[in-house]
Amino acid sequence: MSDTITIIGLGPMGQAMARAFVDAGHPVTVWNRTRSRADGLTGVTVADSVEGALAAGDIIVLSLTHYDAMYDILGPYRSRLMGKTLVNLSSDTPDRTREAAEWARAQGASFVTGGVMVPAPMIGTDSAYVY
Numbered sequence: 016m017s018d019t020i021t022i023i024g025l026g027p028m029g030q031a032m033a034r035a036f037v038d039a040g041h042p043v044t045v046w047n048r049t050r051s052r053a054d055g056l057t058g059v060t061v062a063d064s065v066e067g068a069l070a071a072g073d074i075i076v077l078s079l080t081h082y083d084a085m086y087d088i089l090g091p092y093r094s095r096l097m098g099k100t101l102v103n104l105s106s107d108t109p110d111r112t113r114e115a116a117e118w119a120r121a122q123g124a125s126f127v128t129g130g131v132m133v134p135a136p137m138i139g140t141d142s143a144y145v146y
């Protein structure tokens with residue numbers, strides 16, 4: 016059974032991740048502040064609201080300009096994060112990522128972070144991995 020994935024943030028990187036997760040067979044729901052950025056995506060469900068996006072996914076992937084955007088988006092819906100896994104792949108400082116991990120834990124969520132080291136067109140390709 017595939018994990019249900021929600022992607023929040025549809026810049027070039029979030030869009031590339033959405034395509035990769037769809038190609039891997041996961042049910043993918045997306046939400047973006049500017050809804051039209053989902054227009055070119057196929058095989059995804061576009062959520063009408065942040066609440067809907069959170070409800071649809073067990074794993075919530077965040078691909079945003081910086082960590083402040085995560086608080087802007089999820090702050091009003093803290094009560095909906097219990098039991099979720101937040102995977103924040105946005106770029107920011109180590110201190111900001113540690114703060115975010117504590118914030119997520121305080122909401123009853125698990126937190127995973129990472130830095131993306133390749134440009135968006137390489138996501139999901141063999142070239143994205145160093146062997």
Ligand SMILES: NC(=O)c1ccc[n+]([C@@H]2O[C@H](COP(=O)([O-])OP(=O)(O)OC[C@H]3O[C@@H](n4cnc5c(N)ncnc54)[C@H](OP(=O)(O)O)[C@@H]3O)[C@@H](O)[C@H]2O)c1
Pocket residue numbers: 024025026027028029030047048049052078079080081083084087088104105106107130131132133134135136
């Ligand atoms: N692109 C790459 O090749 C690349 C490579 C390595 C790492 N990264 C990192 O991956 C992350 C995403 O990259 P990207 O190129 O996709 O970034 P981006 O073009 O800056 O897009 C980021 C997304 O964040 C949203 N956003 C920003 N501030 C927001 C706020 N206050 N409230 C709600 N939404 C907000 C934007 O929504 P709107 O559409 O509504 O503006 C957009 O969908 C960044 O942290 C970047 O440093 C990117």
